[in-house]
Amino acid sequence: MKVAVIGTTGYGGGELIRILYNHPIFRIHSIHSTRDEEPITAEFPHLTGVFEQTLTKADPEVIAEEADLVFLATPSRVSGKLAEAFYGKDIQVVDLSGDLRLQKQGEYEQWYKHEPVNQEVIKEAVYGLSEWNKEQIKNAKLVANPGCYPTATLLGLAPVAAAGLVEPNGIIIDAKSGVSGAGKSLTKGNAFAEMNDNFRIYKVNEHQHIPEIQQQLNLWDEAIAPITFNTHLIPITRGIMATIYVQLKKELATSEVIDLYKEQYHNHPFVRVRNEGQYPSVKEVCGSNYCDIGLNVDQRTGRLTIVSVIDNLMKGAAGQAVQNANIMNGLEEKMGLDFVPIYP
Structure with missing residues (x-):
């Protein structure tokens, strides 16, 4: 499956690259930023010689045509606008921000202090607490990844x-x-x-x-x-x-x-x-x-x-996002995530 990641310059986006790089089914097709185009190694030098794609501007129309799945690792406000742009298109969306999590009208404005996403988009989003909402996630096109x-x-x-x-x-x-x-x-x-x-x-x-x-x-x-x-x-x-x-x-x-x-x-x-x-x-x-x-x-x-x-950054963000994407596509939950913890 072709995967796009928007917001790869943050820590959550960096973890998505680390996970997806070795995922047996998901292949990183493109990475995107809402800022200037640059090599990903300019932000993450540890990827030198490992993964050296160039960040390009996020164009939802192009991404939806080329990719099967997109992860939104952008901040609140930005993610919500992107989710609206992808809504109704033939692409799965997993949003790591808080823009799609709150279903009750007025709560997002009260707690996040931003203009909310279109209520129709919010109602479509499934809350991605993987262990408890698995059945809903299986049939979802749009998943609101829980906060850490x-x-x-x-x-x-x-x-x-x-x-x-x-x-x-x-x-x-x-x-x-x-x-x-x-x-x-x-x-x-x-x-x-x-x-x-x-x-x-x-x-x-x-x-x-x-x-x-x-x-x-x-x-x-x-x-x-x-x-x-x-x-x-x-x-x-x-x-x-x-x-x-x-x-x-x-x-x-x-x-x-x-x-x-x-x-x-x-x-x-x-x-x-x-x-x-x-x-x-x-x-x-x-x-x-x-x-x-x-x-x-x-x-x-x-x-x-x-x-x-x-x-x-893992179960609280990128790891659970990939776990949810696995569930959405009928894959084994642990696929690409079977890491032994780093210790000490």
Whole structure:
């Protein structure tokens, strides 16, 4: 299959090239930028002698004629306009931005502060949480790839939320991310001198991923009340850890909750549930498409602590995007993604 990638100069786009370069079915036909034309090696010198295509201007008409599938790895606002341009054309689209994720009118403007995409396009988009929306993804032409924080959070919460085991009030998500999640653009906040030996909270109670998480939780259990969700930057390059606290509706042992999770995810190769007393760290999923989950029920309080880790650029972006493209085309989910994590 011929694949085009728009937005290959960012970290997510760079990871798409890394994955697709060795994919047995998807072949990179063209790479595109919304900026000036230049060799990809000007942005990513590590591709010298490996992959040396030239970035060209993104022309949806031409791309739709030449390619079977396009990944949009461009920022919000840009991706939405491109999705509208591809809408109705004979090409599959996987969008890595947040432009197509929120179904409720008015939420995108409130949280992203941009003009929304045409509602007809948004309604066509399938939310690509691979392990939970597989049947819808199979028949989709347009997939809204989940955000990195929502992926870690929702995979961690899903089994107990979908089973109706969570008290609707008081879900707290305490999430941390490496600085690659902020993208390649230089800002004071992600400069080395600001982040090294530092640990900082940001977007307190106003992160744009809040409504995305809430939207999916309410599909599993409409009684779940607004969540508390806060994010932190930590001085590592890549990785997310979401530590989630929920009150259980009934008394359960840790072993029972672990059994529930292992049963739910036993046919999903990229979710690994740890045994009792074991908890994942971000380095254990680095460079891979895995989500690792650890669980503990505090018998004193009846509160479940969920620890969910992913690589934000892989399962939180490019890896899940390729996983969704595999599902869309009836391929094995793991195709092109069967990487052993990089350790140490």
